[in-house]
Amino acid sequence: MSNDVSYTPEEVANILRISKFTVYELIKRGELTAYHIGRKVRVEGADIESYKRKSKGLSPLESLIASPLDILAPNERSKHCFESDESLVICGQDIVLDILTRHLEKQFPQVHFLRRYIGSIDGLMALYRGMANVVTAHLWDSDTNEYNTPFVRRLLPGHPTCIINLVYRMEGFYVAKGNLKNITTWSDLTKPDVRFVNRERGSGARVLLDEQLRISEINHKDILGYREEEMTHLAIASKVARGEADVGLGIEKVAMQFINLDFIPLHKERYDLVIRQEDLERPHFQALMSILQSPSFRNEVLGIGGYDISQMGQIIAKT
Incomplete structure (x- = not known):
């Protein structure tokens, strides 16, 4: 080269x-x-x-x-994240987080906001380990039919947290325009002529899929392509749009970017922010809460389409 x-x-x-x-x-x-x-x-x-x-x-x-914090020793990570006012780490993959970060940067130009594009479980583990300040989750618990709270309680034992709604999103199948293979249900993934492309372990979409397969008593070995993984909704949608797979699981917003895809809605999911309760009174987090309630931010999210902001900024639970 x-x-x-x-x-x-x-x-x-x-x-x-x-x-x-x-x-x-x-x-x-x-x-x-x-x-x-x-x-x-x-x-x-x-x-x-x-x-x-x-x-x-x-x-x-x-x-x-990885973020730049990952190369630090654990004690240095904690100091960098929680004792310094010069940097904050925000984990999650949705474009709404990029908009939120931009609004925070306007209010705190001296602060270095670091974005980590990782899935829900990895984000919660980063918060638990002191490697992140704000993380997102969309993890469905089939036992309670509830999003995020059961996982936060399990993955952050002894760490009081605050769960704040960001948006609601529709999760469903990406299929080729016209859906010629008539893919509409979870069991359709087992059709012998259907090629599936999966999300990585730890992502909210992967948790939803695996839970639905368990409930429906579907063996993942019967799904062609189950072990083929991509790291983002965009990558999944693109693979289906290019004809390299027949179906993938992702959010409606991404499907709207492809003219040759149809979207089959399956599950409305709650996409939440998770922070430590002890951080809630800090200026940066108070500003975050204000931004979530501000007309400028809410109108910007509404303008890009594909999101329900009816509970944006509401505290869903404290654990």
């Missing part, structure tokens, strides 16, 4: 042996420098080498999941 040559995201993906969508996430997060020529994105060879050096031996996937 020449440092004097620029590469497309697809070429960068081949060089780093990661997906094209991981490349875009790295660019979005500022971990991989890129520039635009019109609508085209290009990455210099020197910037690819710089990214590889900064990764310090991590695999590309580990580098995507």
